[in-house]
Amino acid sequence: MGRFAGRHIGALSLGVLALAGCGGGDGKVVAQPAAGGKPAKPVSAQEARRTAAATAAKVKANELGQIPVLMYHRIVAKPAGGDDRTPAQFRTELERLAKEGYVPITAREYTTGRIAIPAGRHPVVLTFDDSSPSQLTLDGSGQPMPDTAVGILMDVARKNPGFRPVGTFYVIKDMFGTFGQEAQAQVLGWLKDNGFDIGNHTRDHLNLRGRSKEQVTDQIVAGHKLITALIKDAPATLALPYGNQPNTKQWAMRGDGGGVHYAYTGVFLAGYTPAASPFSKDFDPLGIPRIRAMDKVGDCARFCSTAWLDWLKAHPEDRFTSDGDVRTVAFPKFKNPYVAKHFTKYTLPY
Template sequence: MGGFGVRGIGLLSLSVLALAGCMDGQTKVVAQPAAHNSAKPDKAQDTRKAAAARAAKVKANELGQIPVLMYHRVVAKPAGTDDRTPQQFRTELERLAKDGYVPITAREYTTGKIAIPAGTHPVVLTFDDSSPSQLTLDGTGAPKPDTAVGILLDVSRKHPGFRPVATFYVIKDMFGTFGPEAQAQVLGWLHDNNFDIGNHTRDHLNLRGRSKEQVTEQITAGHKLITSLIKDTPSTLALPYGNQPSTKTWAIRGGAGDVRYDYTGVFLAGYTPGASPFSKDFDPLGIPRIRAMDKVGDCARFCSTAWLDWLNAHPEDRYTSDGDISTVAYPKFKSPYVTPRFARYTLPY
């Protein structure tokens, strides 16, 4: 499963780069005017060589694969294969921290804003269906310690480089709360603490086989629910049951009434790690996720423990950061996998 796409925002000498929205489902990178550059060409070349040497030292591969892990409930007594116990969840987070992974959000992933230290690897933690086991606030407005957020915060405190961020794909049954005030309170806490909120449709209906009107109604209803509660706009969608509509583009862009949505990525359910957002293999219409589960049954090969083992055994296929968001570093022989529109930002070594 070789060469996946490119991370980063790009190399543009001393220019300042800014991410701006999306166009045709892809990130648009806008170069802002640079200050007058009086540096001699040979100095710029020396700077580039030094950056390449640093990337080579940490074996940077920003064309590598990124695990996007999919969680549902975190409960003491699992009722199905999608549930994890608090201890299982904590163990997996501890493993990720030990293996050098740094969490990023789905928004950061799909827009290419992957700013993590040199030599580390991005991981995207996603939670579906907005269960109260994921986040419940106590009487002081703090997450209860046995919830997914509480556990993530605790692991982050013990491993300071392990960012406490994740993406929550919410539906109308929002963390067990009732009424707009309570829902705004819990979504507001997530937003204020740098968590990412994505759309999972309002009613969690299977979109396969439904008409365009039915698909867009469900997506716009979920979108409106979020934007009516907090001053933020979701940038990604997780498809209920991972099922795509008959026309894939309906999921990423559309609208009904006065509500429009234009997402940077649409997530599926299960199977493989995802491609780098700057790779020829990256498809914003169908980004795979990995079920969080131990190596049992079908999950002996295709769930989180198995895939994390595989990535550890194949470091050449895993995304490794060079620590510089303005460059896209990778071994030179992987150049054919770079998507052409980001070629000028690359740093092969």
């Protein structure tokens, strides 16, 4: 359910109790006191593992399954382009996600494997590009306007307990329509303080394809500084403008310039398919696909959010389903060949 990706696997050893081989020297797991105050009978590691596997099997856990990363732009009453959604359309999609057992996580949580959601539930990553005021505008009391994306998301979460009101905002210099460092720091600070994730979308939203390494690095560094100058929290991920990768993909992931070193845990594209589990061999942090939010019309009849959510619902065996345990990567035994090798010690096949 919630683990760290391979680049951070060393940190995992501090907090993970691997059911296959933890406990005391006698192979026992220390029991918690029973309701009456007396210690319960010690449980062997093997018994604990069998119990965990039975729980995973009961909810049909598949933590190697696919995860929808949805891409939103403006949320406006009168859409001017194919990437815009109306407030009603946005609310309808969120309500569908809640009804179908999805729990939002951030891009940072996804790319680092911190997928802390209940057993039987499915992660979804909500991403918002270009820092439009329709995504977040604060009123005079410092609260989100109700018809903005954040206002709608928080309202849906209030009405659907367990549906986390979190997402990742990929910001550019048009910082939610605010002007001045104080106003920009206020809006980014509000997002950070309320559990949202802020990612780099470069400063000027220039197409990085075909540009030199220096030009690519300059734009990414400028976007990075745009964020860190306002809040004390460096972005963990980058969304590529127009989804276009630079000539060398690694330039988007790591680089140095202007006194800044960036090393991201994931680089996101502009659309197309659900994304691979971070615990799967198919996971490629250099090019993570996102799904364009749109109804089943035109090309979107097959390749946008409504179509892909329909497909995942019809193919639950291919969707990421949590086992509810942060210590394990659970999946049906026959999927074992698909596990990324740095997660093999945490696997719980059943």
